Amino acid sequence: xxxxxxxxxxxxxxxxxxxxxxxxxxxxxxxxxxxxxxxxxxxxxxxxxxxxxxxxxxxxxxxxxxxxxxxxxxxxxxxxxxxxxxxxxxxxxxxxxxxxxxxxxxxxxxxxxxxxxxxxxxxxxxxxxxxxxxxxxxxxxxxxxxxxxxxxxxxxxxxxxxxxxxxxxxxxxxxxxxxxxxxxxxxxxxxxxxxxxxxxxxxxxxxxxxxxxxxxxxxxxxxxxxxxxxxxxxxxxxxxxxxxxxxxxxxxxxxxxxxxxxxxxxxxxxxxxxxxxxxxxxxxxxxxxxxxxxxxxxxxxxxxxxxxxxxxxxxxxxxxxxxxxxxxxxxxxxxxxxxxxxxxxxxxxxxxxxxxxxxxxxxxxxxxxxxxxxxxxxxxxxxxxxxxxxxxxxxxxxxxxxxxxxxxxxxxxxxxxxxxxxxxxxxxxxxxxxxxxxxxxxxxxxxxx
Amino acid sequence: xxxxxxxxxxxxxxxxxxxxxxxxxxxxxxxxxxxxxxxxxxxxxxxxxxxxxxxxxxxxxxxxxxxxxxxxxxxxxxxxxxxxxxxxxxxxxxxxxxxxxxxxxxxxxxxxxxxxxxxxxxxxxxxxxxxxxxxxxxxxxxxxxxxxxxxxxxxxxxxxxxxxxxxxxxxxxxxxxxxxxxxxxxxxxxxxxxxxxxxxxxxxxxxxxxxxxxxxxxxxxxxxxxxxxxxxxxxxxxxxxxxxxxxxxxxxxxxxxxxxxxxxxxxxxxxxxxxxxxxxxxxxxxxxxxxxxxxxxxxxxxxxxxxxxxxxxxxxxxxxxxxxxxxxxxxxxxxxxxxxxxxxxxxxxxxxxxxxxxxxxxxxxxxxxxxxxxxxxxxxxxxxxxxxxxxxxxxxxxxxxxxxxxxxxxxxxxxxxx
Numbered sequence: 001x002x003x004x005x006x007x008x009x010x011x012x013x014x015x016x017x018x019x020x021x022x023x024x025x026x027x028x029x030x031x032x033x034x035x036x037x038x039x040x041x042x043x044x045x046x047x048x049x050x051x052x053x054x055x056x057x058x059x060x061x062x063x064x065x066x067x068x069x070x071x072x073x074x075x076x077x078x079x080x081x082x083x084x085x086x087x088x089x090x091x092x093x094x095x096x097x098x099x100x101x102x103x104x105x106x107x108x109x110x111x112x113x114x115x116x117x118x119x120x121x122x123x124x125x126x127x128x129x130x131x132x133x134x135x136x137x138x139x140x141x142x143x144x145x146x147x148x149x150x151x152x153x154x155x156x157x158x159x160x161x162x163x164x165x166x167x168x169x170x171x172x173x174x175x176x177x178x179x180x181x182x183x184x185x186x187x188x189x190x191x192x193x194x195x196x197x198x199x200x201x202x203x204x205x206x207x208x209x210x211x212x213x214x215x216x217x218x219x220x221x222x223x224x225x226x227x228x229x230x231x232x233x234x235x236x237x238x239x240x241x242x243x244x245x246x247x248x249x250x251x252x253x254x255x256x257x258x259x260x261x262x263x264x265x266x267x268x269x270x271x272x273x274x275x276x277x278x279x280x281x282x283x284x285x286x287x288x289x290x291x292x293x294x295x296x297x298x299x300x301x302x303x304x305x306x307x308x309x310x311x312x313x314x315x316x317x318x319x320x321x322x323x324x325x326x327x328x329x330x331x332x333x334x335x336x337x338x339x340x341x342x343x344x345x346x347x348x349x350x351x352x353x354x355x356x357x358x359x360x361x362x363x364x365x366x367x368x369x370x371x372x373x374x375x376x377x378x379x380x381x382x383x384x385x386x387x388x389x390x391x392x393x394x395x396x397x398x399x400x401x402x403x404x405x406x407x408x409x410x411x412x413x414x415x416x417x418x419x420x421x422x423x424x425x426x427x428x429x430x431x432x433x434x435x436x437x438x439x440x441x442x443x444x445x446x447x448x449x
Numbered sequence: 450x451x452x453x454x455x456x457x458x459x460x461x462x463x464x465x466x467x468x469x470x471x472x473x474x475x476x477x478x479x480x481x482x483x484x485x486x487x488x489x490x491x492x493x494x495x496x497x498x499x500x501x502x503x504x505x506x507x508x509x510x511x512x513x514x515x516x517x518x519x520x521x522x523x524x525x526x527x528x529x530x531x532x533x534x535x536x537x538x539x540x541x542x543x544x545x546x547x548x549x550x551x552x553x554x555x556x557x558x559x560x561x562x563x564x565x566x567x568x569x570x571x572x573x574x575x576x577x578x579x580x581x582x583x584x585x586x587x588x589x590x591x592x593x594x595x596x597x598x599x600x601x602x603x604x605x606x607x608x609x610x611x612x613x614x615x616x617x618x619x620x621x622x623x624x625x626x627x628x629x630x631x632x633x634x635x636x637x638x639x640x641x642x643x644x645x646x647x648x649x650x651x652x653x654x655x656x657x658x659x660x661x662x663x664x665x666x667x668x669x670x671x672x673x674x675x676x677x678x679x680x681x682x683x684x685x686x687x688x689x690x691x692x693x694x695x696x697x698x699x700x701x702x703x704x705x706x707x708x709x710x711x712x713x714x715x716x717x718x719x720x721x722x723x724x725x726x727x728x729x730x731x732x733x734x735x736x737x738x739x740x741x742x743x744x745x746x747x748x749x750x751x752x753x754x755x756x757x758x759x760x761x762x763x764x765x766x767x768x769x770x771x772x773x774x775x776x777x778x779x780x781x782x783x784x785x786x787x788x789x790x791x792x793x794x795x796x797x798x799x800x801x802x803x804x805x806x807x808x809x810x811x812x813x814x815x816x817x818x819x820x821x822x823x824x825x826x827x828x829x830x831x832x833x834x835x836x837x838x839x840x841x842x843x844x845x846x847x848x849x850x851x852x853x854x855x856x857x858x859x860x861x862x863x864x865x866x867x
Contacts, residue, residue: 140670171684185683212683219672223680226663230687233659233721240721241648244708247718248563250641258634258641259648261607262593266688267652284666291669296724297659304720 001129001164002094003198008205014039015079020089021097022118024051024082026136027170028099029060030177031206033070035097036079038205044082045089055082063344063371066178086118091125095202096132098122098147099170108282110139112146119147123154131164131198137276139283140222143167144191165191166199167217169224174345185210189220228280229298235268235277236301239308242270242447252447253429270447271427272308272350272401279348309353312427312446313361316397319423319444325396328362331420333395336402337369337382341428344371346380351401355382366391370406389418396421403428412439450592451522452478453490453599454558454628459497461627466512467505478505485768489600509541513548518624521545522558522592524699531706533562535569542573549577554586554620560646560700561589562707566639571613586617589639590625591646596767607634611642650704651722656690657701658725661732664692664859674859675849692858694736694825694847695774696729697763702772732858733777736847739856740821741785743843746862749820752786757819759834760826761793761801768795770804774847775825779807790815794828813837824848 007013019042021032029044036042046052051061058075060068074080083089090096100118103111115138122132132151134143148159159165168188172180186207190196200211214220238256245252256267281298288295317327334355339348346352351367358365367382368391377384385391388406392398392415400407408430416422416439423442424431436443455467469475477483481498483490497503506512513519521541528534538559545555555574557566566589571581581587590610594602608629612618622633636642660678667674674692681689696702705722709715715723741751763773770776775791782789790808791801792815801809809815816822816834821843824831827850834844835853846854856862 140672184685187680187683210683212680214680215676216672218670219676220680222667222670222672223677226677226681226689227684227687229663230659230681230689233655237652237655237721240719241651244719245644248640248644250563250644251637254636254641255645255648258607258609258636258645259652261609261634262649265649265652266686267648288666288669291666293662293666293669295662295666296728297655297662297721300720300724 001131001194001198003131003202005201008201011039014205015041017041017095018043018093019095019097020045020086020093021099022046022086022122023098023100024048024055024061026099026101027172027177027181028097028135029055029062029071030067030172030181031097031099031135031170032080033067033074034178034181034206035202036074036077037070040079040095040205042074042080043089043093044080045084045086046082047084049084052082052084055080062175064175064177066176070178086121087125090122091127093127094130096122096126096130098132098134098136100136102136102138102283104279104282109286110283112138112142115142115147116150119150120154123151123157126151126155126157126163128157128162131166131195131202133166133168133199133202135168135170137169137224137228137280137283138167138221139287140218140225143217143221148191160192160195164195164198165217166195167220168199168203169220171224171227173343174339174347175343182206182208185212187212187214187220187223189214189217191217222284225280225283228277229284229301231268232277232281232305233297233301234266235271236304238268239270240304241267243311245447246449249449251449253445269429270308272305272312272354276348278302278305278350309350309357312354312399312401312425313357315425315444315446316358316363316399319397319425319442320421322442323396323421323423325421325423327358329364330396331364331366331394332358333391333398333419334358334365334367335369335388335391335398335400335407336404336428337367337377337380338371338402338404341403342405346372349402352381354399354401359383366395369402370404392418395419397423397425399425399427400430401427403430412436412441416441450558450594450599452483452494453487453594453603454520454522454592455503456490456493456497457600457603457628459500459502460493463502463518463624463627465497465503466516467503468507468509468512469505470507472507475505475507478503485596486766487597487599493600509544510548513545517552517554519545519553519555520558521556525559525561525703526699527703527706530710532710533707535562535565538565539569539573542570546574546576549574549579549585551579551584554588554617554624556586556588556590556621558590558592560591560650560704560707561643562711563640563643563647566611566643567613582612582614582617586612586614586620587639588612588617588621589642590621591642593646593649596764596769603629605631607631609634609636609642609645611636611639613639647704647707650701651708651725653690654696654701654705654729655721655725656688657693657696658728660690660692661728661735661858663689665735667859668861671861673861675857691849693732693849694823694858695732695777697771697773698767698769699771702726702729733774734781736774736823736825736845736858737778737781737785739858740782740823740843740845743845743856743862744821747841747843749843751782754787754820755818756782756787756789756821756823757815758782758789758791758807759793759822759824759831760828761791761796761805762826765826765828766795773825776805778823778825779805783807793826794830816842821845824851824854827851
């Protein structure tokens with residue numbers, strides 16, 4: 001393989017290594033930028049012509065400032081480029097990094113069809129002695145069983161002998177991907193020692209943290225999914241306890257804070273949003289069942305977390321009831337469509353599901369999120385409103401789904417003046433209950449019984 | 450946990466009276482003799498007795514009458530239906546009630562089902578016509594200690610206090626501050642404090658169950674769960690726990706039932722808490738199955754096999770066997786016709802035989818004739834078992850600590866490639 005200690009010693013030598021990153025989403029663009037910044041010649045391949053043109057101009061399709069800077073700098077220095085031509089890019093590359101999000105279909109089965117097409121395209125033009133690294137989350141066994149044979153069959157080359165194959169999952173949150181990728185520990189596994197070594201050397205050039213080599217690709221694939229299932233399970237446990245607290249007249253936020261003073265205890269904040277996390281458990285639930293292993297906890301966690309949308313509707317009804325208002329016909333203002341606070345990333349958000357459910361039950365819904373304009377919100381399927389004021393005006397209930405900082409600045413007095421009925425359902429605990437009481441605003445806060 | 454707590458208060462300068470129904474316990478305390486191992490306890494008890502800061506008595510009435518601050522810490526067990534048995538706690542509360550006077554502060558440290566302080570104990574105490582929060586103080590402050598780490602946790606953890614009124618919370622806080630340097634966390638009411646204690650146990654139970662289920666999957670995938678867990682925990686905000694052959698003791702296997710059995714429809718209200726118990730209670734059976742599988746791979750039948758279980762205590766160096774997975778495994782193995790012996794370095798041969806009904810004996814002699822060894826509790830001593838057994842002896846590691854094991858929980862047999 002072309003990647004070895006010698007060629008990585010200087011930026012000058014690195015510039016002779018060509019890397020192509022397939023697909024810009026799923027942190028593909030960030031990985032490409034970081035590698036370009038480390039001195040490699042990098043090209044991002046994507047079918048989206050618009051995005052390719054944007055990147056070529058030195059602009060980032062994401063709002064994240066640190067990423068915008070990286071794109072601008074590296075395109076200007078001719079270290080980063082973009083193309084729709086996968087054939088051309090692969091045939092010239094020494095390293096191919098695959099970053100393709102795996103969706104799940106309506107039956108909650110992972111859909112690997114796009115990964116398959118891409119791997120076959122890569123295979124057709126793959127050069128001998130190149131290194132292929134899969135960086136997206138996949139089910140355990142997918143790289144060694146499927147990816148390997150897709151590439152081998154299309155290329156006629158043999159993994160391990162003619163080309164290297166490694167798996168190294170990306171762990172990054174939206175809006176801070178460059179920081180996360182550079183600073184989190186990186187799991188790496190290879191189909192053979194040489195692939196592992198080459199991939200480790202490559203990522204060492206962009207990672208300030210530890211490289212964690214694993215003994216098999218399957219172990220690395222599994223670890224990545226478990227990281228997310230762990231979050232899903234613990235979010236579900238926190239939600240379960242929060243709902244139980246509501247029944248008992250106990251404030252979960254107090255329990256959360258006090259219980260976590262024990263180092264053996266890590267409760268999370270409850271909520272209905274969780275990014276990628278809702279999807280990843282499905283990468284192994286079905287297979288586990290086929291293997292005869294009951295993953296009751298992981299499965300129930302999904303159920304609990306998915307039920308949080310229904311629970312939110314219950315809380316809305318409760319808030320409206322205090323003002324003798326039925327849900328049917330009520331005007332409801334919903335704030336926040338990102339999957340978490342202070343980022344512009346709608347993927348993984350459950351707000352759309354909530355809005356659709358409210359509409360189904362006859363409520364009139366308006367949605368606002370300061371990170372998105374009206375057009376963007378409409379494209380996402382939301383009944384959008386331009387300004388926060390217009391959204392809240394005349395509403396019977398205000399639902400805060402995501403705790404963006406902008407929402408924290410809301411004055412309760414102002415809200416009360418704008419709303420028809422001052423009822424708030426707060427899922428992100430940004431409204432102070434004491435203040436709400438003082439202002440005589442009905443406040444139903446998730447988990448606060 | 451009553452004795453260490455009493456010693457801590459005595460050390461802080463208070464005059465403490467310890468009450469117990471067992472005259473032997475009372476005698477021992479007054480002679481400064483400890484009957485269980487706990488770091489720092491011996492010195493602290495000796496000092497408290499010598500300085501006349503601590504006395505023990507059988508006479509609860511006398512103790513209540515002569516004290517200002519009354520703490521109750523009686524472990525609560527489960528009855529046959531796995532419902533918390535609070536009869537003893539009620540008895541004690543009746544005695545306190547009869548001797549209650551204005552100005553008394555009454556507190557409970559026992560882990561309780563949610564609502565017990567306010568809904569059950571308070572009415573008993575108020576039988577006197579004194580009112581809680583007005584005439585006497587009432588609070589709940591959960592004991593968050595752990596055998597073997599009692600004094601260090603008392604120093605390092607914040608003390609959680611939930612009282613019926615602010616004044617009591619303040620007084621209790623001032624008193625606990627003298628023994629809890631990490632500080633005080635006052636919460637809204639007793640039931641919140643009760644929930645906090647149960648929540649901590651539940652967090653562990655559910656996370657152990659999660660690890661156990663994932664371990665079973667890793668076994669099928671033919672990957673080592675310990676390698677995966679290490680990788681999982683390399684990322685921020687993850688604390689995946691280790692799987693094991695069962696959760697023992699009087700805390701984690703017990704407290705979830707305080708919630709589960711207070712509900713008609715626990716499946717719907719607290720599905721994870723309930724499922725976690727089931728998964729964890731199933732682990733001894735899973736471990737026995739691993740032993741059976743490994744024996745079979747060597748062409749041996751579990752029927753008639755010599756099986757040694759190492760470890761009886763639910764945690765190393767804790768001389769307690771409540772809910773110990775070893776008991777469960779021994780029973781199952783016997784039903785399958787295996788010859789079972791048990792060894793634990795903190796118990797004598799006679800003690801083991803009396804508690805378990807299984808045979809015990811000398812460590813090396815037991816290992817020498819074993820067809821299979823199951824490690825249920827990990828002691829340092831157990832490293833290097835392989836050298837002491839027959840060549841084809843099966844070693845199943847229920848704690849995932851031994852490199853020489855053939856099988857662990859989520860550690861598939863070595864050399865078996867799929």
